[in-house]
Amino acid sequence: MKAVILCGGKGTRMREETEYRPKPLVEIGGKPILWHIMKIYSQYGINEFILCVGYKGDMIKQYFMDMYWRNNDFTLDINGDEKVTFHTKENENWKVTIVDTGLETMTGGRLKKIEKYINDEDFLMTYGDGVSDVNIKESIEFHRIKGKLATITGVHPMSPFGLLEVDNGIVKAFKEKPKLKDLINGGYMILNRKVFSYLGEEDCMFEEKPLSKLVGDLELAVYEHNGFWTAIDTFKDIEKINKMWKSGDRPWVGWK
Numbered sequence: 001m002k003a004v005i006l007c008g009g010k011g012t013r014m015r016e017e018t019e020y021r022p023k024p025l026v027e028i029g030g031k032p033i034l035w036h037i038m039k040i041y042s043q044y045g046i047n048e049f050i051l052c053v054g055y056k057g058d059m060i061k062q063y064f065m066d067m068y069w070r071n072n073d074f075t076l077d078i079n080g081d082e083k084v085t086f087h088t089k090e091n092e093n094w095k096v097t098i099v100d101t102g103l104e105t106m107t108g109g110r111l112k113k114i115e116k117y118i119n120d121e122d123f124l125m126t127y128g129d130g131v132s133d134v135n136i137k138e139s140i141e142f143h144r145i146k147g148k149l150a151t152i153t154g155v156h157p158m159s160p161f162g163l164l165e166v167d168n169g170i171v172k173a174f175k176e177k178p179k180l181k182d183l184i185n186g187g188y189m190i191l192n193r194k195v196f197s198y199l200g201e202e203d204c205m206f207e208e209k210p211l212s213k214l215v216g217d218l219e220l221a222v223y224e225h226n227g228f229w230t231a232i233d234t235f236k237d238i239e240k241i242n243k244m245w246k247s248g249d250r251p252w253v254g255w256k
Contacts, residue, residue, distance in 0.1 A: 001048075001120055001140070003041045007034060007128040008054025008101050008110055016235045022056040024128035025063060026238055029245035032063065033232055036131050036252065038094065043255045044136040046124065047094050050117050052101040052110040061098050108210055109203035115196045126187040131241070131252040132229040134188050139223045143190040146221040150195055150214050154222040155186035155229040183222065186229050228252055 011023030018026070024034035038049060053060050063070075071090040077083045097117055101110040111125065122143070124136070134153055143151040156179045165173035185207065198210040214220040228251035232238055244250060 001046060001123060002050055002118065003038075003046050003048070003124040003126070004050045004052065004111065004114060004118075005034065005037060005126055005128050006052050006107055006110055007060055008052050008057065008103075008105060009128075010055045011129070013234050014232075014238065017238065018055075021059055022053070022128075023232070025056075025059060026232070028131075028238070028241055033131070034060070034063075034128055037126065037128065038092075039255050040131065040134075040252060041124065041136060042092065042094065046136065047092075048097075049094060050097045050099060050114050051128075052099055052114055054101055054103050054105060054110070057098070057100055064096050064098065067092075106203050106205045108199050108206035108208075111206055112196060112199045112201075115193075118193050118196075120193070122190055122192050125189045125191055127231075129233065130187050130229065130231045132186065132188060132225065133227045133251045133254060134186070134225045134229065136188070139188065139225075140190055142223045143221065148214075148221040149192040149198075149217075149219040150211075151190045151221040151223050152211075153186045153188040153229075154183035154224045156180055156182070156226065157184050183224065186225060186231075188225075 005024075007022060007024045009023065011018035011026075014023055014026065017023070025032045027033070028036055034051075041047075041049070051060060068086070068091070073087040073089065075085040075087070077085075099114050099117065101113045105113070122140075132153075132155070139151065139153060158179055159177050162177055163175045164171050165175065195210070195214070198213050199206070204210065211220065230237070230241060232241060
């Protein structure tokens with residue numbers, strides 16, 4: 001099964017970083033967000049990826065072209081045939097297809113552009129800015145049991161504000177940014193290839209008309225995830241998750 005990762009947005013809310021590189025290449029602990037997402041999948045045996053690039057997509061292409069020498073020590077013999085000897089530390093078993101899906105293309109349009117690369121009945125899809133300890137294997141099993149065309153991972157967001165518990169005008173308790181009961185789309189989707197028929201020929205946001213149509217057709221299931229999940233939208237978010245990395249608090253890391 002292949003995993004599609006949307007990597008083409010401009011990341012305007014993280015301008016401090018994305019002025020110079022695409023958001024999926026912003027680093028957590030010295031590795032791109034994109035690398036972390038791919039490692040989440042690969043620990044479950046998902047090693048084929050399709051990356052939908054757009055904004056500064058050439059940098060993502062270059063990262064993977066250079067990935068081997070970037071992540072390993074090597075010796076270069078420049079006194080003859082310029083032989084390179086790698087002293088391997090990291091060698092990901094990944095097959096990566098990178099597709100330029102356009103600078104201004106919306107999420108539905110990006111997904112439509114990679115239809116020809118999907119050969120299996122089902123495929124995975126997520127965004128290039130969210131990390132989680134979601135159990136990919138369980139979510140796939142859930143999708144197959146439900147038998148719907150699409151399954152999204154529903155997550156409980158953290159409130160951006162502290163909440164007051166009030167009784168007769170008196171504050172009884174203060175909850176510092178609690179986890180909310182409602183579910184939101186956390187990405188990490190499983191889609192049947194028939195979903196492409198919901199996209200049409202015009203560019204669109206996948207999260208709007210296509211998902212609404214799937215809901216109307218009773219073809220959208222939700223796999224509820226109660227563990228760790230975070231979207232990395234702002235510079236504050238990347239600072240927070242890097243602080244977690246440095247402290248050793250890395251709940252999304254399930255690989256050795």
